[in-house]
Each structure stands twice: as C-alpha cells, then as structure tokens.
Amino acid sequence: MPFRAPVEEYNFLLSNVVNLSQVNATGRFSDAGPDMVTAILSEAGRMCDDVLAPLQRPGDLHPARLENGVVRTSPGFDDGFRAIAEGGWIGMAANPEYGGMGLPLTLAHAVNEMMSAACMSLQLAPLMSQGQIEALEHHASDEIKALYLPKLISGEWTGTMNLTEPQAGSAVGALRSKAEDNGDGTYSITGQKIYISWGDNDFAENVCHLVLARIPGAPAGTKGISLFLVPKFLPDENGKPGVANGVKVVSLEHKMGLHGSPTCVMSYENAKGWMVGPENGGMAAMFTMMNNARLGVGGQGIGVAEGAYQHALSYALDRKQGRSMEDGGTGTILDHADVRRMLMHMKADTFAARAIGLSCAVAIDMAEATGDDWWTARAALLTPVAKAFGTDIGNEVAAIGIQVHGGMGFVEETGAAQYARDVRVTTIYEGTNGIQAMDLVARKMMDQGDAAFRLFDEIEEAAELSRCKLPDLTESVWQATEELRETTEWLIDRNHRVRFAGAVPYLRAFARVLGGHLHLQAALVEQGGPREKLARFYIRRLLPEHQSLLVQARSGDFDVFGLSPEEFSA
Amino acid sequence: MPFRAPVEEYNFLLSNVVNLSQVNATGRFSDAGPDMVTAILSEAGRMCDDVLAPLQRPGDLHPARLENGVVRTSPGFDDGFRAIAEGGWIGMAANPEYGGMGLPLTLAHAVNEMMSAACMSLQLAPLMSQGQIEALEHHASDEIKALYLPKLISGEWTGTMNLTEPQAGSAVGALRSKAEDNGDGTYSITGQKIYISWGDNDFAENVCHLVLARIPGAPAGTKGISLFLVPKFLPDENGKPGVANGVKVVSLEHKMGLHGSPTCVMSYENAKGWMVGPENGGMAAMFTMMNNARLGVGGQGIGVAEGAYQHALSYALDRKQGRSMEDGGTGTILDHADVRRMLMHMKADTFAARAIGLSCAVAIDMAEATGDDWWTARAALLTPVAKAFGTDIGNEVAAIGIQVHGGMGFVEETGAAQYARDVRVTTIYEGTNGIQAMDLVARKMMDQGDAAFRLFDEIEEAAELSRCKLPDLTESVWQATEELRETTEWLIDRNHRVRFAGAVPYLRAFARVLGGHLHLQAALVEQGGPREKLARFYIRRLLPEHQSLLVQARSGDFDVFGLSPEEFSA
Incomplete structure (x- = not known):
C-alpha cells in the first residue's frame, strides 16, 4: 500500500480531542472553521501522497551533494519544494500582510507532520523557512520584513538557522563568530557554523541565514550574542538577488540518515548582515x-x-x-x-x-x-x-x-x-532530548509547577466526567496523574542537579500520563469502537511505564555521580 | 581512547558472579583454571585491541562486494580472519581430537563477545564456523568429521548455515529446497536460500554450507526436513578443494549495517551434498x-x-x-x-x-x-x-x-x-526476539515452569544470604523475583495465544530480575566500591521496569486481537 496521509485522524483529533474550535472562537482565527480545516487537510494530504511520498527513497539513495561549492539536491526535490511552496504550505501560519494564510499554527503543525511522514528530508526545508519567518515577524525591522517575508513565504527564497559552532553545541554561549559594525546599519560577519540544515539548495533564488554572532566587546556567554540576517546573495535595489555575499558551504556532513537534507558546514568571511532584534538580544530572538x-x-x-x-x-x-x-x-x-x-x-x-x-x-x-x-x-x-x-x-x-x-x-x-x-x-x-527534559524541570517549573499542576487538575476534572462511562480506564489515568503530581511536588523542592538527574524519565512519565488522558478523551467519543480498544491497549500496557519512570525521576543525583571518571573506564 | 577489550571484567564475572570454577570442578574442563583463563582472555583481548578493532570502520566504509560471482571482502578482513584462526579462537570449544582447544564454551563465549565488540561484522564469520563445527561434532558421520572438522577449526575452510528461503522465514517448515538421493551416499540439492551470512569469502580455501532441504516424498512442515553439508568446492581424494560444486552467490543484500559481512542470496543447482544426521531429522540437527x-x-x-x-x-x-x-x-x-x-x-x-x-x-x-x-x-x-x-x-x-x-x-x-x-x-x-520470547513462554515452560521456579528459588536463596549486607538492594531483588514468580505461575495456566501476547515483555522482565540478582552478587564482592554503585543504579533505576513489563505480560490476548485488519488501517 502506498503512503496515505492520515487526514481523518487529524480531523478527529482536532474536533474531538484537542478542541480546535476554542481557537476559532477567539476570533483571531475565525476563518478556520471545520469545513475549511477538512478542506485544507485533504488538499495537503493529497500533495503528501502524490508528490512528497515518492521522493522519500530517492532522497535516501541520491543524497544531496556539494559541487563546486553549490549544493545539488536529490532528484525531484526541486519539484517537491515547488509543490509545497505553491500550495501555500510554507506560510500557512504566517501573516497575510506578507502573503501568509494566517491560519492557526495547529493546522500548520498538522500539515508539517503529514509532510514529514511522506518525506522528512525535504520537509525540513520549509520547516527551516517557517522558523525564520516567525523570527522575522517578531523581531525584524519593517524594512527587512517587507523585503524578506514575501519571498520566504512564497518559497522563492528559503531560510536557515545558524547556531552551532564546533566548540559550541548545546552550550550556545561559547560561540565565537563575530559581527563588526560597518557603520551603515550593516555588520560584517565572520566565523564558522556547523550542522546547518538546508544551508544551501538549488531550487531557491536565495538562501537567507539567521546567524548568531558576537559584537566585539559584548558580554561573555549568552548575554553577548546578537542575531543577524545574512543572505547568500545581497538583494539589489529591486529586491532581487544581486552580488554574492561572503558566505559559502565548506562541506556536507555524511550522516546516518536524512540524506536528502544537506547538512552544511558554513563559512562566513566578512559577510554582510543585518541585525534582527536588539543588540545582545540574539538569544531571545x-x-x-x-x-x-x-x-x-x-x-x-x-x-x-x-x-x-x-x-x-x-x-x-x-x-x-x-x-x-x-x-x-x-x-x-x-x-x-x-x-x-x-x-x-x-x-x-x-x-x-x-x-x-x-x-x-x-x-x-x-x-x-x-x-x-x-x-x-x-x-x-x-x-x-x-x-x-x-x-x-x-x-x-x-x-x-x-x-x-x-x-x-x-x-x-x-x-x-x-x-x-x-x-x-x-x-x-x-x-537534545536531555536539554528538553532539563528545560521542563527547571525553566518551565520556575513557576513552582503552577502550569503543570493546572494541567493535572484539568486531567483529573476530565477524569471525573468519564468515570461513569469508562471506569477502569479512568481510574488508571486518574491514579497515574496523582502519582505524577506527587513526583512533581517532590522535584520542585529539589536543587537543579537532583532535578536534572531525573529529568529525562520525568519528562517521559509526564508524556505517558498526558497521553493516557488524551487516549481516554478519544475513547469517550467512540465507546466500544476501535478508539476505545486502542486507548485500552495504551492505558493498560503502555501507561504503567510511568511508575518505574517516576521512581527514576526521584532517584536523586547521588547514583549518577557515584562513579569517578576513572571508575567509568574500569 | 582506542578500544580495549574488557578483560578484567570477564575475569571478575567468571570468578565472582557466574562461578566458572564449578565448570572446572567437573573434571571435564579441569584444564581451565583461573591462571589459564586469565592468560587466554588477555591474549584474545590483545588481538581484539590490535588487530580487530582497527577493522571496524573499514568494514563499514568498504562493504564486501560481489565480483563475477565471487565475494571480495573488506580491506584487512583476510588478515583479521587469519589472526582469529591462528590464535585458535575459532575452535576454542571444539574437540581437541580435531584440533580444537576443548575449553569451556563459557570462555569461547567471552572471547566471541570481545571480538564482536571490536569488529562484529568480521566476528560473524568465525561464529558461523563455530555453529557448523558444533553441528558436525554432534550429528555428522565419522568420515565427514575427519575431513571437515580440522579444516573448519583451523580456519582453512569456513562454515555457513542455510535455513531461510524467500517464502520461509520464521516458518522454516515452509521451505522448498529439495534434495534428491544420488544413490551413492550423496544428494543433489536444488533451491534458493536468502540471508546467508558470510555465504562466501575470499580468505578461506573452501566454504561449507549446512543446508536444510526436503527429500521428495518427505512429510510436510518441519518433520520432513533434512540437513546437508554442501561444500563450495568438492574435496578431492586428498581432501583438498577440487571441482566447483553447483552452488553460487546470486547477490549480496544492501543492508542498514554490518557492511563488512556479506549477506548472500545463494542458489543451489544440483549441488552435491552429504546428509548430516538422520533423514527428516534436519530440524533437530x-x-x-x-x-x-x-x-x-x-x-x-x-x-x-x-x-x-x-x-x-x-x-x-x-x-x-x-x-x-x-x-x-x-x-x-x-x-x-x-x-x-x-x-x-x-x-x-x-x-x-x-x-x-x-x-x-x-x-x-x-x-x-x-x-x-x-x-x-x-x-x-x-x-x-x-x-x-x-x-x-x-x-x-x-x-x-x-x-x-x-x-x-x-x-x-x-x-x-x-x-x-x-x-x-x-x-x-x-x-527474532519475538520468537525467542515465544520459545521462553511455550517450549521452555513445557516443564510447567520447573526450570524457571528453580532459578527463582536460587535467586531468593542468594538474597537471604545478602540480606544483612545490602538490605535495601536485596529486598528489591527479592521482591521483584516474587513478582516474576507470580506472573510465571499465571502464565503457565494460560493458553499459548495468551502467553504469546505477553511473551516479549515477560522475557524482558525475566532478564531485568535476573540482571538484578547478578548485579547484587557483584556488589557483595565489592561493597562500597564501584560495583556496588553500579548495582545500586541498576536495582534502583532500571530494575523497577519489571513491574510495568509484568503488567503487560499478564494483559492477555484480548487487547492485541481487538482491532480488525481494516481497523488497523483506519
């Protein structure tokens, strides 16, 4: 059977489980009524089935390659990208003022998910553009918005994000790329960036890089980093790609997978860039x-x-x-x-x-x-x-x-x-998922767990309503939520090192419980049907994992810091 | 740091945890005293470090390939195989009468493990020979043993096993390769086999295939399968490789990994073979x-x-x-x-x-x-x-x-x-690991769980002895063993379909508990030291997984057979 985008599944979830209607009800997204949602998902699904899914294998077998400094993409990827662009799928959630559809992110997320199911290596290209569009919408000057957003949204140009340097992976603050003020509103960017997804391609007129760099004299660490927009070709007075900028692709990584997506080592040498957001405010942007x-x-x-x-x-x-x-x-x-x-x-x-x-x-x-x-x-x-x-x-x-x-x-x-x-x-x-887990137990719990406890309250309120309909499943979800709540309370009273030692299992237990709640909501809509059967499988077989995960989450830091570096090697 | 075979770890485990001395005490393996064990492991370890580990990457980067019907192996693999053969590592556990070392399988297993740590794709070649050596030792005629065993043990020749056919994977009984009696003690084998690891190579004089096939008129299914030894070159009167047999490599699989190991599609056309074991007794052999x-x-x-x-x-x-x-x-x-x-x-x-x-x-x-x-x-x-x-x-x-x-x-x-x-x-x-799990809960429990219960008794007896030394860890292991016992009792009263629906989680819970016991034994030897710290990590963080696994093991078959084939697609 060929790939078929699970359009019905999204319709079901949006209508019955995650309640997209509350988004419409705000007025901000009032256009996105159920019929339009269905039409959009069906249209996107057709493109995924017919255009993107057939590119999945060719992308793997014929990786993107570097020829004389230019990236040549996998066979068919140019047409695939064009189909995504022409369908309007890049700018689904973008501002209509610049050519976007102004739809809820929820819909764009569903379409992104479908596209990645069909061909993740190509889907990563528009995903990068979407990130850049969002950053520019929030932080760029009106001039930059007016010039860049329509091109990025239409897919004439593409976007990338440049954070990582060889010595600065998860510790972004250690980056060294520098940006010198040219005194004319532009900056000269110099440095090397690695792991730049879709750092170049042969299907867009221009590739726009958002680059983190330091202005000389800026504070050390993340507080001294600014963000710059650095196009591959400098726009001329008509906004068309003009002379080449001082940026080039040095090499492509040879990766375990995702061969269709060129992962670039990028070199910047006095490349001209425009600051996005405030000086030293790059991390926030x-x-x-x-x-x-x-x-x-x-x-x-x-x-x-x-x-x-x-x-x-x-x-x-x-x-x-x-x-x-x-x-x-x-x-x-x-x-x-x-x-x-x-x-x-x-x-x-x-x-x-x-x-x-x-x-x-x-x-x-x-x-x-x-x-x-x-x-x-x-x-x-x-x-x-x-x-x-x-x-x-x-x-x-x-x-x-x-x-x-x-x-x-x-x-x-x-x-x-x-x-x-x-x-x-x-x-x-x-x-990394370790970083995500640390984010959850530290930054996202600076509110003393308030947001988490509100979620748990909501899950338990929903459980009270389902108790008479699906008592056994409800009881399991309710009980698991209580256990998650207790561990959350325990964690909040602990220092960061203890939290971090249990962060990854905690995050997974959190997801397990939330997944149980959402399965339960689906089961209620179709009692006795396949969705209840699936929920039953999940809640009976997969949810119980949360218990051993919570044990791990509460294990403290002593056991992970028990061995000395030498004892690890022994 | 370059790879270093964990020789000390094996010494520790053999002496303190799995008690190799009881094997020596039987008299059958009395040569294998502690000093000899240490010497053997160190010698093997050096070869792994110096010869095999450097072949790991070349095997991946330069896969084995098929040239004019002959397999060309990865760079350095011929020398690597020669080092394994000359060290005597192929025939460690083989009968000394034919050139083997007659050492315990336990030692051979430890050395195999080290070799696979250094370079699994090459190590698979001697592993295949070892399997063949063992099958011939148990089931072949004296004539075949005398001719083949010395060559396989010395590594002059290599061995393979040929079970799978395109239509017969885990269901071996569906195989179609046929063997016709030539009336002279030999058979003519015809058929196609797939997934034949190390089905050919360019470093051994001869490659000997053990092939499952049916004699015309044999019963259907696994009861009508016989085993045949089919050499690539027919031995001449001096036991040297002579004329080519009717077997060839049709193609090599393009695999996710293990590129250094040629995985062959083999074609047999009236290839001459010798029966090993009784007619229709191939599965047992x-x-x-x-x-x-x-x-x-x-x-x-x-x-x-x-x-x-x-x-x-x-x-x-x-x-x-x-x-x-x-x-x-x-x-x-x-x-x-x-x-x-x-x-x-x-x-x-x-x-x-x-x-x-x-x-x-x-x-x-x-x-x-x-x-x-x-x-x-x-x-x-x-x-x-x-x-x-x-x-x-x-x-x-x-x-x-x-x-x-x-x-x-x-x-x-x-x-x-x-x-x-x-x-x-x-x-x-x-x-597959699913097949292993089904084997555990069905065939291996045809004794009504007797062997399993004896193991649990032994774990609990050991726990009684450690209770005063490491009370908390001991209690966890003891309690987990009790829970495993209860689920085992439950499973034994159930039909196969119910057992199979919980087989994979059951096997893992079984291993988790047994692992806890073995960690505990190691901790007792080094109380307060790194081994106790490691055991503590395992028992506190990883062992608790057994509970949710046992819940799954007892979930029954209803939930896995709940959806119709159509509902899976919906």
Missing part, C-alpha cells in the same frame, strides 16, 4: 524561532512514526505466514499475537504523541490569540514534552517497524530502515 | 547449532554494547563543555547529570546482559560436563533470555551512545552510528 521549531521537530518524529507504522502494517498485511483463513486467520503474520502487539504499540504511541503535539500547538495558538499568561505557560510547558516524546516515539516506532519486517527490515530495499535512520537526528537537533 | 548460535548472537549484542559504551565514554571524557575544574568539575560533558545518567545506564545494562550471557554459557558447559537434566533445562531456559536481552540491550546502548555524542552521533565519521546500524540485525537473525 532565536528562542522565538526555536520554541516553535521544537514543536516542529516533535512533529517530524510523529510524522516518521506514522510513515513507519503504515509501512510495517502494509508489510504485515501482505506477508503470508499465519493460519489459513478457514482456520479463522488472515493467512498473514497479522495472525501472530506478537506482531499484533507490535502494531498496536506503534499505533497507540503514535496517537499519544500526535495528540500531545496538537495540544501544544493549540496552546501556542491560544496564547497568541488571547495573550493570556495561562495559555503562554501551557504552551511553554508542553513544548519540551511534545519535542522529546514525539521524537523518542518516532525512534521507537521506527525500530519496531523494522522488527515487524523481520530480515526484510535490515535490508535497505524495503525502506523500513530508512525511517529509523532518518528519524534518529530528531532526538538530537533543536536541543 | 539444526537446533543444536542454533541454540548456541543464539547465545552467540546475544554475545554480539553485548559486545556491541561494550564497544558503543567505550566509544561514548571516550567522547564524554574528551568533549569540553562543563564546569571548570576549579569549580569541582571535569570541564567535560561528564559534569552533566544527564550525561552521567546515560553512561551509567549503558554500563549497568551491559553488565547485566553480559552476566546473563555468561550464566547461560556456564549452564551449557555444566549440562555438557555433567549430563544433568537440571543443567540442560537451565541452559535451555536461559538461551532465549540471553539472546533477546543481550541484543535488545545492544540496540539500546548503541542508541544512547549516539545520544551522548549529540550532533556528532548522527554524523558517520565518529563511528557512533555504526554501532547502532550494525547491531540492529541481532534482534532479528537467529530467530
């Missing part, structure tokens, strides 16, 4: 971009989980090895309990991660539409959870997908392995 | 080979875990990004609690899996030395656990290893990704 990019990367994990699930299911339905049909079987490996278990696991976890990602997107939309601190805090709380859980599930589901294929899973021709190789990066980039 | 091969594959998982751990630790010790040394830090990412947590997790799980594998090997040696049914049952019980847990941990540890590397983990140059790609196959071949 970059965070605007990174927060939604984090949700976007979570969506990539979920998208790949979808692709891997469909791929494995298709194999299972086709692979003859089971009981005969006369004997009550299907004649395929779907007759085997363990194959069923694997597919249920894939489907149930993909649902949970997807519902969490959409919940986060709704919170971001509500925060934007209402300006309410409560929604802002909710969005901030859910972002690291959506990113880390979505990408962990992407990896786990892709790994199970290989296992369903048996020997065929290890052979590249079937494509099962590619999902696992491609999605591997998602737990690393945009802040 | 093949199982002799497969049981130990299963432990061997478990060892590959554990070996790769070791390699990935050392690699990640080396990176962590080197990567500057932490507190300054004046500030009590190391100045590296080892200062971060989450990096510590990852490395502790890798180390603790590698230890547990290794100790389980060695326990299984000791049981096999004891069964062979004493002929005692009790030991035979123990060996049979632990084999699927060692295989599945060892390979699952191999995958998980390799995945964490990538994560420790951050962005560098996704880039192939660092080598972290290779561990994950190489080890991926181990949960699939020699019986």
Whole structure:
C-alpha cells in the first residue's frame, strides 16, 4: 500500500480531542472553521501522497551533494519544494500582510507532520523557512520584513538557522563568530557554523541565514550574542538577488540518515548582515524561532512514526505466514499475537504523541490569540514534552517497524530502515532530548509547577466526567496523574542537579500520563469502537511505564555521580 | 581512547558472579583454571585491541562486494580472519581430537563477545564456523568429521548455515529446497536460500554450507526436513578443494549495517551434498547449532554494547563543555547529570546482559560436563533470555551512545552510528526476539515452569544470604523475583495465544530480575566500591521496569486481537 496521509485522524483529533474550535472562537482565527480545516487537510494530504511520498527513497539513495561549492539536491526535490511552496504550505501560519494564510499554527503543525511522514528530508526545508519567518515577524525591522517575508513565504527564497559552532553545541554561549559594525546599519560577519540544515539548495533564488554572532566587546556567554540576517546573495535595489555575499558551504556532513537534507558546514568571511532584534538580544530572538521549531521537530518524529507504522502494517498485511483463513486467520503474520502487539504499540504511541503535539500547538495558538499568561505557560510547558516524546516515539516506532519486517527490515530495499535512520537526528537537533527534559524541570517549573499542576487538575476534572462511562480506564489515568503530581511536588523542592538527574524519565512519565488522558478523551467519543480498544491497549500496557519512570525521576543525583571518571573506564 | 577489550571484567564475572570454577570442578574442563583463563582472555583481548578493532570502520566504509560471482571482502578482513584462526579462537570449544582447544564454551563465549565488540561484522564469520563445527561434532558421520572438522577449526575452510528461503522465514517448515538421493551416499540439492551470512569469502580455501532441504516424498512442515553439508568446492581424494560444486552467490543484500559481512542470496543447482544426521531429522540437527548460535548472537549484542559504551565514554571524557575544574568539575560533558545518567545506564545494562550471557554459557558447559537434566533445562531456559536481552540491550546502548555524542552521533565519521546500524540485525537473525520470547513462554515452560521456579528459588536463596549486607538492594531483588514468580505461575495456566501476547515483555522482565540478582552478587564482592554503585543504579533505576513489563505480560490476548485488519488501517 502506498503512503496515505492520515487526514481523518487529524480531523478527529482536532474536533474531538484537542478542541480546535476554542481557537476559532477567539476570533483571531475565525476563518478556520471545520469545513475549511477538512478542506485544507485533504488538499495537503493529497500533495503528501502524490508528490512528497515518492521522493522519500530517492532522497535516501541520491543524497544531496556539494559541487563546486553549490549544493545539488536529490532528484525531484526541486519539484517537491515547488509543490509545497505553491500550495501555500510554507506560510500557512504566517501573516497575510506578507502573503501568509494566517491560519492557526495547529493546522500548520498538522500539515508539517503529514509532510514529514511522506518525506522528512525535504520537509525540513520549509520547516527551516517557517522558523525564520516567525523570527522575522517578531523581531525584524519593517524594512527587512517587507523585503524578506514575501519571498520566504512564497518559497522563492528559503531560510536557515545558524547556531552551532564546533566548540559550541548545546552550550550556545561559547560561540565565537563575530559581527563588526560597518557603520551603515550593516555588520560584517565572520566565523564558522556547523550542522546547518538546508544551508544551501538549488531550487531557491536565495538562501537567507539567521546567524548568531558576537559584537566585539559584548558580554561573555549568552548575554553577548546578537542575531543577524545574512543572505547568500545581497538583494539589489529591486529586491532581487544581486552580488554574492561572503558566505559559502565548506562541506556536507555524511550522516546516518536524512540524506536528502544537506547538512552544511558554513563559512562566513566578512559577510554582510543585518541585525534582527536588539543588540545582545540574539538569544531571545532565536528562542522565538526555536520554541516553535521544537514543536516542529516533535512533529517530524510523529510524522516518521506514522510513515513507519503504515509501512510495517502494509508489510504485515501482505506477508503470508499465519493460519489459513478457514482456520479463522488472515493467512498473514497479522495472525501472530506478537506482531499484533507490535502494531498496536506503534499505533497507540503514535496517537499519544500526535495528540500531545496538537495540544501544544493549540496552546501556542491560544496564547497568541488571547495573550493570556495561562495559555503562554501551557504552551511553554508542553513544548519540551511534545519535542522529546514525539521524537523518542518516532525512534521507537521506527525500530519496531523494522522488527515487524523481520530480515526484510535490515535490508535497505524495503525502506523500513530508512525511517529509523532518518528519524534518529530528531532526538538530537533543536536541543537534545536531555536539554528538553532539563528545560521542563527547571525553566518551565520556575513557576513552582503552577502550569503543570493546572494541567493535572484539568486531567483529573476530565477524569471525573468519564468515570461513569469508562471506569477502569479512568481510574488508571486518574491514579497515574496523582502519582505524577506527587513526583512533581517532590522535584520542585529539589536543587537543579537532583532535578536534572531525573529529568529525562520525568519528562517521559509526564508524556505517558498526558497521553493516557488524551487516549481516554478519544475513547469517550467512540465507546466500544476501535478508539476505545486502542486507548485500552495504551492505558493498560503502555501507561504503567510511568511508575518505574517516576521512581527514576526521584532517584536523586547521588547514583549518577557515584562513579569517578576513572571508575567509568574500569 | 582506542578500544580495549574488557578483560578484567570477564575475569571478575567468571570468578565472582557466574562461578566458572564449578565448570572446572567437573573434571571435564579441569584444564581451565583461573591462571589459564586469565592468560587466554588477555591474549584474545590483545588481538581484539590490535588487530580487530582497527577493522571496524573499514568494514563499514568498504562493504564486501560481489565480483563475477565471487565475494571480495573488506580491506584487512583476510588478515583479521587469519589472526582469529591462528590464535585458535575459532575452535576454542571444539574437540581437541580435531584440533580444537576443548575449553569451556563459557570462555569461547567471552572471547566471541570481545571480538564482536571490536569488529562484529568480521566476528560473524568465525561464529558461523563455530555453529557448523558444533553441528558436525554432534550429528555428522565419522568420515565427514575427519575431513571437515580440522579444516573448519583451523580456519582453512569456513562454515555457513542455510535455513531461510524467500517464502520461509520464521516458518522454516515452509521451505522448498529439495534434495534428491544420488544413490551413492550423496544428494543433489536444488533451491534458493536468502540471508546467508558470510555465504562466501575470499580468505578461506573452501566454504561449507549446512543446508536444510526436503527429500521428495518427505512429510510436510518441519518433520520432513533434512540437513546437508554442501561444500563450495568438492574435496578431492586428498581432501583438498577440487571441482566447483553447483552452488553460487546470486547477490549480496544492501543492508542498514554490518557492511563488512556479506549477506548472500545463494542458489543451489544440483549441488552435491552429504546428509548430516538422520533423514527428516534436519530440524533437530539444526537446533543444536542454533541454540548456541543464539547465545552467540546475544554475545554480539553485548559486545556491541561494550564497544558503543567505550566509544561514548571516550567522547564524554574528551568533549569540553562543563564546569571548570576549579569549580569541582571535569570541564567535560561528564559534569552533566544527564550525561552521567546515560553512561551509567549503558554500563549497568551491559553488565547485566553480559552476566546473563555468561550464566547461560556456564549452564551449557555444566549440562555438557555433567549430563544433568537440571543443567540442560537451565541452559535451555536461559538461551532465549540471553539472546533477546543481550541484543535488545545492544540496540539500546548503541542508541544512547549516539545520544551522548549529540550532533556528532548522527554524523558517520565518529563511528557512533555504526554501532547502532550494525547491531540492529541481532534482534532479528537467529530467530527474532519475538520468537525467542515465544520459545521462553511455550517450549521452555513445557516443564510447567520447573526450570524457571528453580532459578527463582536460587535467586531468593542468594538474597537471604545478602540480606544483612545490602538490605535495601536485596529486598528489591527479592521482591521483584516474587513478582516474576507470580506472573510465571499465571502464565503457565494460560493458553499459548495468551502467553504469546505477553511473551516479549515477560522475557524482558525475566532478564531485568535476573540482571538484578547478578548485579547484587557483584556488589557483595565489592561493597562500597564501584560495583556496588553500579548495582545500586541498576536495582534502583532500571530494575523497577519489571513491574510495568509484568503488567503487560499478564494483559492477555484480548487487547492485541481487538482491532480488525481494516481497523488497523483506519
């Protein structure tokens, strides 16, 4: 079976589980009524099925390459990008003033997820542009907005983000690229950046880099970093790409997966750039971009989980090895309990991660539409959870997908392995999942857990309503929420080192419980139907993991700091 | 830091945890005293460090390839194989009558594990020969033994096993290759086999295939399968490779990893073969080979875990990004609690899996030395656990290893990704881990759980002895064992479909508990030292997972068979 974007699943979730209607009700997004949502998702789904999914394998087999300093993209990627651009999918959530559709981020997130399910390596290109669009909308001068936003939204130009340097990975504050004031409103940027996704391509007229750099004399660490927009070609007086800027691609990384996406080492030598946001305020501006990019990367994990699930299911339905049909079987490996278990696991976890990602997107939309601190805090709380859980599930589901294929899973021709190789990066980039977990237990709990406790209250209130309908599932979710609450209270009273030693298991337990709540809401809509069965599988089999995770979360720092560096080697 | 075989770790485990001395005490292996064990492990370790580890990357970068029907192996693999052969490492456990060393399998297993840590793709070649040697020792005629065993043990010739056909994967009974009696004691074999590891090479004079095929008129299914020895070149009257046999390599698979190991599609056309074991008794003969091969594959998982751990630790010790040394830090990412947590997790799980594998090997040696049914049952019980847990941990540890590397983990140059790609196959071949789990809950519990309960009794007896020394850890292990016992009792009263629906989580819970016991034994030897710290990490953080696994194991079949095939797609 070829890939089919799960349009119905998004419709169901948006209508019944994450309540997109509350976004419409704000007035800010009143255009996005149910019919329009369905039409948009269907249209995007068709493009994913017909245009993007066929590019998945060619991107892997014919990686992007560097020829005389120019990136040549994988076969068909130019047409694929053009289809995304022409459909308006880059600027779905962007400001209509500059050509965007002005739709809720929730919808854009759903479409991004579908696109990554079809072909993640190409989808990463518009995702990078979207991040840049958002950063410019929030922080750039009107002049820059007027020049760049329409081009980025239309896909004539593309955008990238340049943070990492060889000596400055997760510790962004250690970066050394410098920006010297030219005295004419522009700056000269010099330095080297690594891991620049889609740092160049051959399908856009121009590539616009958002680059973090230091102005001489700026404070050390993250407080002395500014953000600059540095185009590959300097726009001429008509806004057309003119002379080449001092930026070049030095090399492409040879990666485990995502071969269709060129990961560039970039060199800047007196490249002309324009400051975005205030001097030394680069980190704040970059965070605007990174927060939604984090949700976007979570969506990539979920998208790949979808692709891997469909791929494995298709194999299972086709692979003859089971009981005969006369004997009550299907004649395929779907007759085997363990194959069923694997597919249920894939489907149930993909649902949970997807519902969490959409919940986060709704919170971001509500925060934007209402300006309410409560929604802002909710969005901030859910972002690291959506990113880390979505990408962990992407990896786990892709790994199970290989296992369903048996020997065929290890052979590249079937494509099962590619999902696992491609999605591997998602737990690393945009802040490793360890960083996400630390963000959750530290920065996102500077409110003494207020945002978290409000969420737990909400889950328990919902549980009170479902108790008479699905008592056993409700009781499990309610009980798990209480346990999560207790551990949260415990964590908040601890110092950062103790919190960090339990951060990763805590985040996962958080996601497990939230996933249980969202599954329960889905089950209530379709009692006795497939959604209740899936929820039952999740709540009975997967949710209980939260207990051992919470034990880990409360284990303290003593056991992780017990060994000396020498004892690790012994 | 370059790879260093963990020789001390094996010495410690053999002396203190799995009690190799009981094997020596049987008299069957009385040569293998502690000094000799140390000398052997050190010698093997040196070869792994100096000869095999440097072949790890070249094997990945320059895959084995097929040229005019002949396999050309990766650069250096011929010398590497020669070093393994000349060290006597192929025939460590083989019969001295034919040139083997006659040492305990436990030692051979430890050496195999080290070799796979250094270079799994090459180590698979001698592992295949070892399986064949064992099958021939048990089932071949004296004539075949006299001709083939010395050559296989010396490494002049290599061996393979040929089970799988395109339509017959885990369901071996569906195979179609046929063997016609030539009336002269030989058979003509015709058919196609897939996934044949090291199906050919350019460093051995001859390649000997053990092939499952059907004699015309044989019963359907597994009861009608016989085993044949089919050499690439027919031995002449002097036992030298003579004319080419009717077997050829059709193609090599393009795999996710393990590029140095040629995975062949083999075609047999009236190839001359000799029956091994009785007519229609091929499955039994093949199982002799497969049981130990299963432990061997478990060892590959554990070996790769070791390699990935050392690699990640080396990176962590080197990567500057932490507190300054004046500030009590190391100045590296080892200062971060989450990096510590990852490395502790890798180390603790590698230890547990290794100790389980060695326990299984000791049981096999004891069964062979004493002929005692009790030991035979123990060996049979632990084999699927060692295989599945060892390979699952191999995958998980390799995945964490990538994560420790951050962005560098996704880039192939660092080598972290290779561990994950190489080890991926181990949960699939020699019986998928799902098959292992079904074996555990069905075939290995045909004794009504007797072998399992005896093991649990033993763990609890040991716990009684440690209770006064390490009360908290002991209590956790004792309690977990009780819970495992209860679920085992529950499972035994259930039908196969129910058992199978919980088999994979059950096996993992079983391994988790056994790992806790073995960690506890290690901690007792070094109270207050690094081994207690590691055991504490395992028992407090990783062991509790058994609870949610046991919940899954008892979940029954209803939830996995809830969805119809159509509902899976919806």
